[in-house]
Amino acid sequence: xxxxxxxxxxxxxxxxxxxxxxxxxxxxxxxxxxxxxxxxxxxxxxxxxxxxxxxxxxxxxxxxxxxxxxxxxxxxxxxxxxxxxxxxxxxxxxxxxxxxxxxxxxxxxxxxxxxx
Amino acid sequence: xxxxxxxxxxxxxxxxxxxxxxxxxxxxxxxxxxxxxxxxxxxxxxxxxxxxxxxxxxxxxxxxxxxxxxxxxxxxxxxxxxxxxxxxxxxxxxxxxxxxxxxxxxxxxxxxxxxxxxxxxxxxxxxxxxxxxxxxxxxxxxxxxxxxxxxxxxxxxxxxxxxxxxxxxxxxxxxxxxxxxxxxxxxxxxxxxxxxxxxxxxxxxxxxxxxxxxxxxxxxxxxxxxxxxxxxxxxxxxxxxxxxxxxxxxxxxxxxxxxxxxxxxxxxxxxxxxxxxxxxxxxxxxxxxxxxxxxxxxxxxxxxxxxxxxxxxxxxxxxxxxxxxxxxxxxxxxxxxxxxxxxxxxxxxxxxxxxxxxxxxxxxxxxxxxxxxxxxxxxxxxxxxxxxxxxxxxxxxxxxxxxxxxxxxxxxxxxxxxxxxxxxxxxxxxxxxxxxxxxxxxxxxxxxxxxxxxxxxxxxxxxxxxxxxxxxxxxxxxxxxxxxxxxxxxxxxxxxxxxxxxxxxxxxxxxxxxxxxxxxxxxxxxxxxxxxxxxxxxxxx
Numbered sequence: 090x091x092x093x094x095x096x097x098x099x100x101x102x103x104x105x106x107x108x109x110x111x112x113x114x115x116x117x118x119x120x121x122x123x124x125x126x127x128x129x130x131x132x133x134x135x136x137x138x139x140x141x142x143x144x145x146x147x148x149x150x151x152x153x154x155x156x157x158x159x160x161x162x163x164x165x166x167x168x169x170x171x172x173x174x175x176x177x178x179x180x181x182x183x184x185x186x187x188x189x190x191x192x193x194x195x196x197x198x199x200x201x202x203x204x205x
Numbered sequence: 206x207x208x209x210x211x212x213x214x215x216x217x218x219x220x221x222x223x224x225x226x227x228x229x230x231x232x233x234x235x236x237x238x239x240x241x242x243x244x245x246x247x248x249x250x251x252x253x254x255x256x257x258x259x260x261x262x263x264x265x266x267x268x269x270x271x272x273x274x275x276x277x278x279x280x281x282x283x284x285x286x287x288x289x290x291x292x293x294x295x296x297x298x299x300x301x302x303x304x305x306x307x308x309x310x311x312x313x314x315x316x317x318x319x320x321x322x323x324x325x326x327x328x329x330x331x332x333x334x335x336x337x338x339x340x341x342x343x344x345x346x347x348x349x350x351x352x353x354x355x356x357x358x359x360x361x362x363x364x365x366x367x368x369x370x371x372x373x374x375x376x377x378x379x380x381x382x383x384x385x386x387x388x389x390x391x392x393x394x395x396x397x398x399x400x401x402x403x404x405x406x407x408x409x410x411x412x413x414x415x416x417x418x419x420x421x422x423x424x425x426x427x428x429x430x431x432x433x434x435x436x437x438x439x440x441x442x443x444x445x446x447x448x449x450x451x452x453x454x455x456x457x458x459x460x461x462x463x464x465x466x467x468x469x470x471x472x473x474x475x476x477x478x479x480x481x482x483x484x485x486x487x488x489x490x491x492x493x494x495x496x497x498x499x500x501x502x503x504x505x506x507x508x509x510x511x512x513x514x515x516x517x518x519x520x521x522x523x524x525x526x527x528x529x530x531x532x533x534x535x536x537x538x539x540x541x542x543x544x545x546x547x548x549x550x551x552x553x554x555x556x557x558x559x560x561x562x563x564x565x566x567x568x569x570x571x572x573x574x575x576x577x578x579x580x581x582x583x584x585x586x587x588x589x590x591x592x593x594x595x596x597x598x599x600x601x602x603x604x605x606x607x608x609x610x611x612x613x614x615x616x617x618x619x620x621x622x623x624x625x626x627x628x629x630x631x632x633x634x635x636x637x638x639x640x641x642x643x644x645x646x647x648x649x650x651x652x653x654x655x656x657x658x659x660x661x662x663x664x665x666x667x668x669x670x671x672x673x674x675x676x677x678x679x680x681x682x683x684x685x686x687x688x689x690x691x692x693x694x695x696x697x698x699x700x701x702x703x704x705x706x707x708x709x710x711x712x713x714x715x716x717x718x719x720x721x722x723x724x725x726x727x728x729x730x731x732x733x734x735x736x737x738x739x740x741x742x743x744x745x746x
Binding site: 128137139148176178183 | 234238239241242243244246247262264290291294298299310312313332336358577587588589590591592593595596597598599601602604605606607608
């Protein structure tokens with residue numbers, strides 16, 4: 090019985106540790122994605138004037154959705170990938186030497202962070 | 206998989222294996238999904254058979270890898286098309302001149318090798334963007350400025366080799382002129398350093414431009430004679446202060462003396478920044494979200510273009526507006542630039558009715574609050590805000606998919622501005638082009654004006670075809686008046702090179718002689734700026 094209890098506690102502890110590790114991994118991924126966003130996306134998509142992407146989304150949605158991408162809560166990984174790799178209008182695609190697949194995964198984690 | 210023209214599939218496959226061995230297979234891109242990322246998003250041939258597309262892409266990380274690639278490409282006669290950041294949108298992006306070329310993407314070579322604050326210079330690799338270099342300098346608190354183009358996501362190496370320009374002072378705005386020393390991989394894989402860099406152990410590679418013997422750096426700009434892997438640039442010591450002053454003159458024909466005085470002040474280095482010309486009465490240049498000009502004003506502008514400006518002058522007077530305005534810019538010690546502005550006012554006072562508006566003296570460095578309000582590029586701060594011009598806005602609810610620049614150099618005098626507007630307005634009407642009612646020249650370059658017409662690129666082949674035809678007509682019309690373009694997209698490089706035809710195309714023939722000598726297999730960026738290797742020349746000439 091004692092052995093079982095120790096095993097159970099060990100399993101629970103391992104589970105908690107695993108959850109903690111996963112959370113830490115997620116946080117690291119979101120942090121990395123924030124850096125990708127600030128480097129590659131913010132010059133056009135940050136909030137405030139002087140950001141053509143934000144200007145374009147304001148004109149497109151007219152307030153129905155937030156114009157700055159970081160304030161959106163409806164973005165999906167497919168949506169983000171499509172615009173990064175295919176662009177739209179005057180926004181051009183980004184090559185993998187600029188935004189790698191790993192960068193794109195991190196960026197996605199950052200932009201959907203509020204949906205968890 | 207696409208293959209380069211004239212290369213057997215088996216040879217291409219063997220070359221790709223060797224490229225992978227040299228740089229790592231993860232840096233050899235061959236899938237359509239990956240290679241499509243190298244399409245020119247602003248191609249005027251988008252989706253048409255003539256669109257120039259790559260067959261593969263290579264992304265080396267070191268000079269040695271670039272040398273290895275050149276040797277392999279030479280062995281298999283694989284055409285390479287070199288890009289640094291591939292962001293010269295409107296001038297070709299990351300797509301090659303010759304379809305089937307393998308793009309040599311130097312973006313991973315992104316090291317800032319040196320920034321010397323004391324003597325104000327930098328040495329960088331091709332993948333370093335203006336944003337990267339700016340960030341490097343800011344993080345270290347170095348008191349030097351870079352001069353950036355607009356937008357600023359290109360690279361100092363690529364932009365200067367394409368002979369781009371910026372917004373600070375004369376000495377730095379012409380990015381190629383501001384470079385000092387290059388490292389170049391030749392077609393055979395040999396490695397050359399120019400200027401003082403040719404001396405082993407040189408201590409002044411970025412401090413003296415020409416070294417000893419012929420100064421050959423120029424042949425590596427707007428060309429295909431080598432792969433530049435390092436480049437030095439002179440930087441601007443952070444000035445103490447910045448000041449603008451605006452001069453307004455009442456009559457349309459006052460442009461002539463206005464430009465004469467402006468030229469004197471710029472050529473004397475009294476005002477060092479990039480001057481901004483505008484026309485208050487015409488509302489030109491119009492901001493990106495401006496509504497179209499009213500028809501009655503356009504009619505008056507057209508009369509002025511035809512040589513009768515009296516009604517436009519009367520209209521301006523009735524509205525309390527002036528015909529012309531120029532804002533001149535000063536960088537330096539606060540007391541000195543205030544005195545320079547006072548001197549400029551004296552000079553402009555020869556124009557009857559000239560009015561002066563003092564700008565705010567800004568002491569540098571900028572505060573965080575000031576940074577958000579200023580035109581960033583005039584302070585050496587990279588930005589992408591210029592894309593607001595083409596992006597969706599209230600007056601542009603259906604934006605296009607890009608633009609192409611028609612950018613002729615015009616003599617720096619008022620008469621030439623009038624003549625150019627007469628010619629281009631007529632061409633715009635003839636070809637249905639979105640030419641503004643009156644085009645205001647830019648003062649990027651010393652001694653000359655630059656006209657910039659941005660024509661839309663769409664994903665509609667018929668519309669693009671029509672725009673291309675009009676663009677070609679404009680090039681010919683401009684050449685007929687002695688006006689040539691300073692830069693263009695691959696789609697027009699052959700055409701524009703053909704207009705530089707003095708003495709039966711003697712300059713192009715010299716380029717070709719050099720090409721044949723320096724790159725006999727024609728592997729480096731075939732067709733770039735109209736320079737084709739011998740085996741592809743016949744079809745193009």
